[in-house]
Amino acid sequence: MINFLLLILIYTGLYALLALGQNIITGFTGLLSLCAAGFFAIGSYTTAILTVNYGWSFWFTIPLAGVLAALAGALIGLPTLRLKGDYLAIATLGFGEIIRNVILNWDSLTRGPMGINGIPMPTIFGMVINPYRKWGYLTLVWIFVIVFYFLLKRLTRSRMGRALEAIKEDEIAAYSMGINTTKYKVWAFMVGAFVAGCAGSLQAGFTLSVTPNTYTFMVSVMVLCMVVLGGMGNHLAVILGALIIQLAAEFPRLLGLSSTVPPQFKQIVFGLILVIMMIYRPQGIVGRKKVNYDKFVGNETRRVAKKSEVN
Amino acid sequence: MSLLYTKQLTRAYGGVIAVSDVDFSVEKNSISGLIGPNGAGKTTLFNNVTGMDIPTSGSVHFNDKDITGVPAFKISRLGIARTFQNIRLFKEMSVLENVMIGRHFKSGRSMISGRTVNALTSYMKMKSEEKDVYDKAREWLDFFGLDEARNEAAKNLPYGNQRELEIARAMATEPELLFLDEPAAGMNPQETDHLMSTIRRIRDLGVTVLLIEHDMKLVMNICEHITVLNYGKKIAEGNPSEIQKNPLVIEAYLGKED
C-alpha cells in the first residue's frame, strides 16, 4: 500500500513537471499545445538511447533531453506561430502523433514498438537510486519539481512573464506595445518543452524501459487537465492540479476497487473535468495568481511624481 | 518638416480599396484629426502606418525614415503608439500591469536569452528593473488620474476610464507620436471634456497627437489640422474652419450627419 502511494507520488512529480511546462505554453501564453506527450517522449528516448546504446551517465542525459525537447518545441513553434488557437491545437496534436509515429517506425534507433529495455539505474556518489525502493527516486523527482517551480516562478515574475500574459490576453495589443510576440511564443514553447523533456528523462530512469505507447495523446490531455483544473498561469496551482488528477486517476486502485471500477473511469473523469471547469470555473480551482506589485517592489512610500517629470 | 508622412499610400482588400493614393502628413507637436464617414478608410490608414497591416503600395515615412512594412512591434519602439477603435486592454490584468506592459521595451536588455539568464540569476537586478517599471507606470497612472484604481482588473473599470487607460498604456511607451482611434466613442459629455483636456496635456508634454473621431465638437475644438477621407481618398485638409466650409466635406460628411 505505502509502496503504491509512493508510486503515485513519483508519477505526480513527473506529471507536475509536465504541467509546469504546459503551464508556460498554455497557462501563461495562451497557446493551446497538445503535444506534451511528444516532448515527454523525446526526453525519455534521449535518456534511454544514450544510456543503453552509448553508455552515457543518466545525469548528463537529463539536460540534453531538455535541450532536444526544446529544439522540437522550437520546430513546432516556429511554423505554427501565426496560427490561431484552434489551428495550433491541431498542428501540435499532429506533431505529437508524428513524433510517436517516427519512434514507432525508426526501428534501428528506437527498436520500434518493442521499446528499449535495460536502462541502468541512476547512481549518485556511488549509490544506486533504486527505483524499486521508491524513496530515493521520489526525492529525486520532487527535487526537480521544486527547482523548476522556483526557476519558472522567477522567470514569469518578470517582464517576460508579463509579456507572455499580455500575448494571452490580446496578442494584437501586445504586438502594438512593442512586444515581439513571435519571439516570445517560440520561447514559451521552448521553455515548456525543455521542462517536459527533463520529465521524460526522469521517467526513463524510473521505469528503466521505454515503449512508444506510453506517450499517447491521452498523456497530453491529462497534462492539459492538470493545468486547467489547478489554474492557468499559476505554478503552484498546476502542481496541485497534477496531484488531484493523479489521485482521481488512481483512486479506484487506492481504495482497492480496481476490479469494480471500469478502466475507462478515469478518462471519463478527465473529460468531465474539462467540460465542467470550462463552464463553471474556467480560471481553475485556484486561478491566476495576482502579483501585489505595491508589496513586491516594497515601495509604498514613493514620492508622488511631478507631472513635468513624467517624460 | 512633417513628423510623419505617407506617399500615395494604398491598401486594397481584394476589390475594396480601403485607402487609395493618400498623401497625408502630421506636423510635429500638433494635434491633428482624421475624419470621414464610416468605412472611409481611417482605421485602415492607421493600421498601415502603425505596422498592423501592410500597404498594397505607397510608402510611410516617420522622422524622414521609410518605415513601410516595418512590423508593429518595431514601429512602437521607433516612437509611434496607438489605441484601438474597439478597446483592446489586457482585460484580466490589473490597471497597473496594463501600463507596466507599456514599459516593456523600455526596460531590460534586448536579448531574450540574456534576459532569461538575468531573470534566473540575479534577483536583485530583476527587482530593481521591476521597480523602475513600476515607478514609471505609476507616474503615468497619476497623470491620467487612474492611480487609485491600479489594482483593479482592467475589465472592471468604467468605460470612459478604460479608454483613458488604453491611452495611458500607449503613453507609457513614451512615444513621439500618439494615434488615437475614436477615443471619445461611447463617452458621455463630461468624459469627453475630460478627454479633451487630457489630450491637450499630452500634447503639452511634447507629444504629437493624431486622432480619428466622429465627435465633431471634439475634433473642431482641439485639432489644429484636419484631414478628411471619403471612400479611401483624401478629399480635403486644412484647419477646422476651412474644413467646416469645404463643400466637398459638407457633401460627403457633415451634410449627411446633420
Place this chain on the structure above:
Amino acid sequence: MGSISEVFQHLLNGLTLGGIYALIALGYTMVYGILKFINFAHGEILMVGAYVGMFAFDFLRGDMPYGPLMLVVFFIAMIIAMIISAVLGMAIEKIAYKPLRKATRLAPLLSAIGVSFILSNLAAYIWGTKSRKFDYPFDNTAYNIGGVAITPHQILILVVSMILMIGLKLYIDKTRMGKAMRATSLDQDVAALMGIDVNKVISLTFAIGSGLAATAGILVALDFKVYPTMGAMAGLKAFVAAVVGGIGNITGAMVGGILLGLLETFGVAVLGIPQGLKDTIAFGILIIILLVKPEGLLGKAEREKV
C-alpha cells in the same frame, strides 16, 4: 509505378478514401464556419453513428439474404444512425459549447476535447473495446473492369458521398435555411439583427455535420470494423482535409477531402512511404499548408480586424 490500370486503381482507392474524408470534413468546416472553433468531438460522433448503424442494421436484417431488400434495410439503418447522431450533436452543442459562446477561444476547444474523451470512453465502457464487424449489406466481391478492381463497397461510398455532398451544396445554396446559415457564418450579430434565429442555425449546423459523420462512420466501418477509438484518427485527418481545402468553406472541405485521400493513396503506392508512416503524410501536409497557405486552397485569407 506500373501500368495505366494500376494508376486507375490507385485513383479509385484514393477517391473512395477521399470521399469519406470529405464527408467528415464537412462537419468540421460547417461548425468552424459558424462558431469559429474546432469541434474536437466530431470524430466521436462518427464513432457513435457507426455503432448505432451497426446495431440497427443487425437488428433489422435478421437473417435476410443479400438482395435489394437488404440494401433498403441498410439505408434505413443508416438513416437511423444519422438521426441519432444529429440529436447527439445538437445535445453536445447545447450542453458543452453553448454556455461558452462568449468565453475565450480556448474554452470551447478544451470543452470539446473533454466531450470527445467522455464519448470514446463511455463507448468503450458500454460496448467494450473489442472491434466489431459491420457486415456488408451485399456480396463484396470485386468487379474487374479493365484490370481495375472495384468493390461494391467502393461504389457505395462513391454514390453515397456524391449524393450527400451535392444535396448539401444545393441545400446551402438554394434554400432559405441555407442562406440563413451562410449569413450566420458571415456575421452572427448582423444575422441576428436581420431576424435569423442564430441558435436554430447553429443547432441545424451541428445536426447536419453529425448526420454526415454518422454516414461516414458506417462507410468506414464496413471495411475497418467498429470500435470506440475509430473516430479519433479519421476525425483528425478529416480535419486536415478541411484545413487544406480552406476551413469554413464547404466546397473546400470536399476538395480537401478528396485531395487528401488521393495524396495518401499515392504517397504509399508511388512514393513508397511505409504504411506505418501513412498517418504522418496527413500531418506533414497540414503543417506545410499552414505554413504556405494557412487559409487553405479555397479559403479566403481572414485577418482579425483591429
